[in-house]
Amino acid sequence: MTVESTAPRKPRRSSGTKRTSARRTPQQQSSEPQLVQLLTPEGERVEHPEYEIDLTPEELRGLYRDMVLTRRFDAEATSLQRQGELGLWASLLGQEAAQIGSGRALHDDDYVFPTYREHGVAWVRGVDPTNLLGMFRGVNHGGWDPGTNNFHLYTIVIGSQTLHAVGYAMGVAKDGADSAVIAYFGDGASSQGDVAESFTFAAVYNAPVVFFCQNNQWAISEPTEKQMRVPLYQRAQGYGFPGVRVDGNDVLACLAVTRSALERARRGEGPMLVEAFTYRMGAHTTSDDPTKYRADEETESWRAKDPILRLRRLLEREGHADEAYFTGLEEESEALGKRVREAVRAMPDPDRLAIFDHVYADGSALVDEERAQFAAYQASFADSADSAEGGK
Amino acid sequence: MAVQKLPLAKAINESLRKALETDPKVLIMGEDVGKLGGVFRVTDGLQKDFGEGRVIDTPLAESGIVGTAIGLALRGYRPVVEIQFDGFVFPAYDQIVTQLAKMHARALGKIKMPVVIRIPYGGGIGAVEHHSESPEALFAHVAGLKIVSPSTSSDAYWMMQQAILSDDPVIFFEPKRRYWDKSEVDPEAIPGPLHKARVALSGSDLTLAAYGPMVKVCLEAAAAAAEEGKSLEVLDLRSISPIDFDTVQTSVEKTGRLVVVHEAPVFYGSGAEIAARITERCFYQLEAPVLRVGGFHAPYPPARLEDEYLPGLDRVLDAVDRSLAY
Numbered sequence: 001m002t003v004e005s006t007a008p009r010k011p012r013r014s015s016g017t018k019r020t021s022a023r024r025t026p027q028q029q030s031s032e033p034q035l036v037q038l039l040t041p042e043g044e045r046v047e048h049p050e051y052e053i054d055l056t057p058e059e060l061r062g063l064y065r066d067m068v069l070t071r072r073f074d075a076e077a078t079s080l081q082r083q084g085e086l087g088l089w090a091s092l093l094g095q096e097a098a099q100i101g102s103g104r105a106l107h108d109d110d111y112v113f114p115t116y117r118e119h120g121v122a123w124v125r126g127v128d129p130t131n132l133l134g135m136f137r138g139v140n141h142g143g144w145d146p147g148t149n150n151f152h153l154y155t156i157v158i159g160s161q162t163l164h165a166v167g168y169a170m171g172v173a174k175d176g177a178d179s180a181v182i183a184y185f186g187d188g189a190s191s192q193g194d195v196a197e198s199f200t201f202a203a204v205y206n207a208p209v210v211f212f213c214q215n216n217q218w219a220i221s222e223p224t225e226k227q228m229r230v231p232l233y234q235r236a237q238g239y240g241f242p243g244v245r246v247d248g249n250d251v252l253a254c255l256a257v258t259r260s261a262l263e264r265a266r267r268g269e270g271p272m273l274v275e276a277f278t279y280r281m282g283a284h285t286t287s288d289d290p291t292k293y294r295a296d297e298e299t300e301s302w303r304a305k306d307p308i309l310r311l312r313r314l315l316e317r318e319g320h321a322d323e324a325y326f327t328g329l330e331e332e333s334e335a336l337g338k339r340v341r342e343a344v345r346a347m348p349d350p351d352r353l354a355i356f357d358h359v360y361a362d363g364s365a366l367v368d369e370e371r372a373q374f375a376a377y378q379a380s381f382a383d384s385a386d387s388a389e390g391g392k
Numbered sequence: 393m394a395v396q397k398l399p400l401a402k403a404i405n406e407s408l409r410k411a412l413e414t415d416p417k418v419l420i421m422g423e424d425v426g427k428l429g430g431v432f433r434v435t436d437g438l439q440k441d442f443g444e445g446r447v448i449d450t451p452l453a454e455s456g457i458v459g460t461a462i463g464l465a466l467r468g469y470r471p472v473v474e475i476q477f478d479g480f481v482f483p484a485y486d487q488i489v490t491q492l493a494k495m496h497a498r499a500l501g502k503i504k505m506p507v508v509i510r511i512p513y514g515g516g517i518g519a520v521e522h523h524s525e526s527p528e529a530l531f532a533h534v535a536g537l538k539i540v541s542p543s544t545s546s547d548a549y550w551m552m553q554q555a556i557l558s559d560d561p562v563i564f565f566e567p568k569r570r571y572w573d574k575s576e577v578d579p580e581a582i583p584g585p586l587h588k589a590r591v592a593l594s595g596s597d598l599t600l601a602a603y604g605p606m607v608k609v610c611l612e613a614a615a616a617a618a619e620e621g622k623s624l625e626v627l628d629l630r631s632i633s634p635i636d637f638d639t640v641q642t643s644v645e646k647t648g649r650l651v652v653v654h655e656a657p658v659f660y661g662s663g664a665e666i667a668a669r670i671t672e673r674c675f676y677q678l679e680a681p682v683l684r685v686g687g688f689h690a691p692y693p694p695a696r697l698e699d700e701y702l703p704g705l706d707r708v709l710d711a712v713d714r715s716l717a718y
Contacts, residue, residue, distance in 0.1 A: 113463075140498075141497065141498040142498040142500075143498075144499075146499060146502065147502065153495070153498050157486065157490045160459065163455065163460050163462070163487065164460075164463040164491070166460050167464040167466070170463065170467075171464045171466075171468065171469055194455055194459060197451070197453040197459065200453060200456065201450075201453070201456050201460050357500070357501070358496055358497045358500055359535050359536055360536065360538070361496050361504045361505075361559035362559055364538075365634050365636075366633075366634040366635075367535075
């Protein structure tokens with residue numbers, strides 16, 4: 001190690017420009033993000049030189065409806081967890097714009113690799129929301145067919161799915177298809193090696209993949225300053241593809257930026273990183289208590305940026321929706337909540353022998369042997385009415 | 393390709409070539425597998441003949457190799473990935489264990505994971521640290537994976553074909569110190585099932601069970617024992633998960649004695665599983681406890697000590713004597 005490198009650092013301002021941002025802490029950077037915004041928290045449309053969007057009133061109402069219903073579904077799931085019907089729930093409260101905006105940018109033949117919080121993306125892909133609850137109720141580990149809606153299974157291990165997305169995108173490119181792939185992950189996942197490796201592979205193979213990071217500021221109790229020293233979106237540059245930070249609570253900006261990134265990928269111009277700067281209004285999951293690790297003032301300051309409220313303000317300001325519309329949507333929300341509640345309560349426990357289902361596609365003598373032993377053991381309980389069939 | 397004697401590495405090469413020719417969805421991926429043909433030249437010439445789109449040199453990132461192979465499999469491809477050496481698989485262990493092994497079950501059978509992971513494994517070549525390990529038990533413990541290891545060129549050729557055809561993830565452990573051993577390959581033969589054990593040598597006094605690099609050691613031990621008038625049966629298990637316990641049971645019912653031999657540490661090794669199962673199945677036929685011969689509960693030693701660590705003829709024969717003395 002040289003003497004020079006151990007000496008105290010001097011501010012580097014040789015260029016003459018006072019770039020004070022270089023001296024900011026990540027916390028300060030986080031509070032003053034440079035981001036793409038098309039809709040202010042007050043519901044006013046603003047222009048951005050690189051990203052523009054022109055939506056019909058019907059399309060705007062569609063985005064609003066998606067966000068409202070997703071929030072209602074999420075609230076219902078949280079309640080169901082509190083009532084003991086779900087073992088756990090990962091709420092998306094506050095992240096509706098990031099998910100609905102990016103999700104509505106997708107084409108049908110695009111493919112989504114989510115984490116475990118992309119309930120809004122699942123919604124726009126047409127996955128029945130009750131399908132998302134099986135794993136949280138403990139009846140399966142996913143259960144839906146990813147091929148039906150091009151929406152992969154939820155992935156619990158942080159960041160793993162970004163590599164799957166890149167591999168899938170490499171396959172898309174090999175097939176000569178003009179579709180794209182999107183990988184969702186969070187700010188915490190950006191510290192994982194798999195995410196770094198996925199950036200490397202995507203860049204090297206020019207894979208048609210969009211990395212969509214929802215920076216919701218918290219990885220359970222770890223704030224972003226415990227994860228990074230430079231803004232996340234800037235990381236892309238080091239891998240050789242563009243990164244952009246978008247207002248994650250602005251559904252229009254999320255839609256416009258993601259649409260642009262996906263089109264870029266479809267044109268064969270390779271990957272792009274979109275950092276949606278947003279906030280997780282609730283806990284990481286129903287298991288943690290955010291009052292132990294973050295200040296109420298911070299959460300309150302984000303409440304003023306609510307993604308749903310700001311689109312409602314636009315709809316009202318421009319006369320795109322009247323009271324009857326909002327009342328109708330409220331009724332639709334309640335109906336969705338009721339449907340979800342009833343579906344969860346009616347969700348049967350799996351058959352005992354389901355433990356042995358689908359371990360191997362080609363079967364296994366060992367699994368067959370253990371299944372037979374377990375079935376015989378269950379059948380040995382004479383007082384169990386259904387034990388003879390090996391049922392529950 | 394006619395019937396011919398091939399080194400084991402070349403047999404795998406021919407097998408991969410055939411798979412690439414047969415199915416356009418088969419891909420080869422790994423570090424240095426292209427122009428170099430792999431550090432053991434197992435993929436020699438394949439990129440030249442099939443192109444960089446089919447035989448893919450990857451960044452030096454094992455989790456990335458397996459993780460992207462999973463994505464390619466989801467897209468309908470059948471990737472065969474190479475991990476350069478046994479000790480380098482651990483950065484990919486998370487992807488293999490938490491993703492590859494479980495995805496079929498997680499999707500309730502709706503998706504399949506036809507990924508083959510080739511790992512040159514085991515010692516005996518005088519290599520440096522992390523180049524001589526036998527981590528098969530760490531994988532065999534995981535449901536959803538299938539683990540195999542050939543000991544002959546013919547098996548290497550056919551088992552690779554079968555592994556690639558399998559819709560399950562297969563970890564293909566290649567006995568690297570046997571890469572240069574030649575034996576006959578008949579490309580017109582009809583191979584047996586992938587997970588069935590083979591009686592490599594018939595005998596009546598005691599059963600030796602082994603796989604991969606240790607099959608040859610056991611056959612040599614049997615030859616030496618034969619000079620002393622002892623008749624040993626040698627089983628080549630071929631598959632480590634699942635294990636063909638039926639064939640082992642049949643043999644032990646005949647001989648009454650079993651010694652399991654592998655390079656990996658004995659403690660929690662595959663020998664423990666075989667000993668326990670066979671004791672359950674053959675309790676009244678066993679004339680002696682099942683004995684195990686293998687590596688020690690110590691890091692794989694430096695090359696100058698590996699001959700002490702690896703089971704050789706004498707340690708196998710010592711176990712045979714102990715078993716026969718009961």
